[in-house]
Amino acid sequence: MNQYTNAVQTNDLTRHFGEFVAVDRVNFYIPKGEIFGLLGPNGAGKTTTIRMLCGIIKPTxxxxxxLGYDIRKESEAIKKRIGYMSQRFSLYDDLTALENIHFYAAVYGVPAGERKRRVDDLIDQAGLRGYEKELTHNLSGAWRQRLALACAIAHKPPMLFLDEATAGVDPVSRREFWDLIYQMAGEGISILATTHYMDEAEYCNTIGMMYQSQLVALASPDRLKDELPGTLxxxxxxxxxxxxxxxxxVSGVIDSAIHGVRLHVAIRDEKVxxxxxxxxxxxxxKIFDMETILPSLEDVFISMVEERLQKQVNQASGG
Ligand SMILES: Nc1ncnc2c1ncn2[C@@H]1O[C@H](COP(=O)(O)OP(=O)(O)OP(=O)(O)O)[C@@H](O)[C@H]1O
Ligand SMILES: [Mg+2]
Structure with missing residues (x-):
């Protein structure tokens, strides 16, 4: 195995599709054993970034x-050593849960002699005990997700890419899924995850916010919240x-956004x-209640998007 300090390191990572720039000079790194969250609106370039890192497409x-391997020249070495789970992870519906894990263990090259033991461990690790013989198409969304994770880590990859791995899964199951992810990070596995759920983003050591192909913010969840200007x-x-x-x-209002039935307003200071x-x-x-709150990651995310949109409007109008 290669020696490496950072599980992922990018240097001006860029990908064009024809004239269109899907990923534009992105720089970040993921220290070994950390969870890195890539956030951003639809089409921001998150999946394209992951596909380059996994060696599926080449950077322009x-x-x-x-894991210390060059994504341009050593993509085969990378593919063997990573786990990749996307929303469209393909499980075989007409196989049982157990058969699916066996299949992926074989595909990922787990030696035949070790496979039975490894599959057994995975059943426990993913909390699938009791569901082994269930046909995959009978499993509910949350159980499919756990099964997909077990398959993705069949070969004990030191690096795991999760691309919206919990989309459409209920909140309790998502939390349990993240408990597994956290446990894996504790064992030294490095993780890059994309998600549209802000509660999941809170689990990450570092967050990269992507917007229109660029990485526009990079910091820990707490730091991102601290850096949000004004009082919320x-x-x-x-x-x-x-x-x-x-x-x-109102003059002095930085921005405002609806959160469910409530309104969040960022103001320059209390005088506003x-x-x-x-x-x-x-x-x-009629105001029923008004209080100062600490910003959530959702506030950070919305503020980031609105600020960028405003900049574009200003530029377009020559302001
Ligand atoms: N193979 C391709 N050919 C042309 N354009 C592409 C290709 N793959 C992605 N794109 C474009 O690149 C942009 C970024 O797409 P990408 O899938 O990386 O976004 P994303 O951040 O993962 O979005 P989402 O949150 O919706 O998954 C989009 O505008 C998309 O249409
Ligand atoms: Mg995507």
Whole structure:
């Protein structure tokens, strides 16, 4: 096995599809045993980044290593040593859970003599005991997900790529799935995960935020939240949609966004509060509750997207 400090390291990683730049000079690294979360809106370039790292497609420009291997020149060595699980992970529906794991163990080159033992361990690790003989097409979403994970790690890869691996899975099962991931990181396995669930992003050591092909933020979840400018106010009121439009007009409001039935408003400082209250009162919006809160990753994510959109609007209008 190669010696490496960082499980992943990229240097201006870039991928074009014709004229279109899907990944634009992306730089980050993942220390061994850490969980790195790649977040970003649809089409940001997350899957394309993963596909380059897994050796499935070649970068147009830039370079990178995975487990110390060059993604351009040593993609075969990488493919053998990583686990890759995507939303469209292919399980064989007409095989049992056990047969699927056996199949993947064979494909990933687990020696025949060790396979039975390894498959048995995987059944326990993924919490599939009791479901071994179940036909895969009878398994519910959460159990399929666990089975897919067991298959993806059949060969004990030191690096695991999870591309929206929990999409469509219920919250309790997602948490249990992440408990497994955390346990694996504790054993020294490095993990790169993409997700649209912000609660999952909280599990990551470092987060990279991608937007329109570029990495626009890179820090720990706490640091990203700390760096969010201003003070965040949560408002429960009678007409949050209209309240958002009104809040946006108040001087000193950095931005505002609807979170479920509540409104989050980032203000420059506490002095903006009276003006905000006044504007809402004038619009006959009833405020039921108003409090200062700590930002969540969702706030960070929405603020990042809105800030970039605003920049583009300003540039387009020559401002
Ligand atoms: N093979 C391809 N040929 C042409 N364009 C592509 C190809 N693969 C991806 N793209 C484009 O590159 C951009 C980035 O796609 P990518 O799948 O990496 O985004 P993503 O961040 O994973 O999005 P999502 O959250 O929806 O999965 C998209 O605009 C997509 O249409
Ligand atoms: Mg994707």
């Amino acid at each position: 420009n830039g370079s990178g290593t995975v 106010i949560q408002i429960t009121c009678s007409d949050p949609l209209r309240a958002e439009q009104i809040a946006d007009q 509060l009276p003006q905000l209250k006044k504007a809402l009162a004038q619009a006959e919006i």
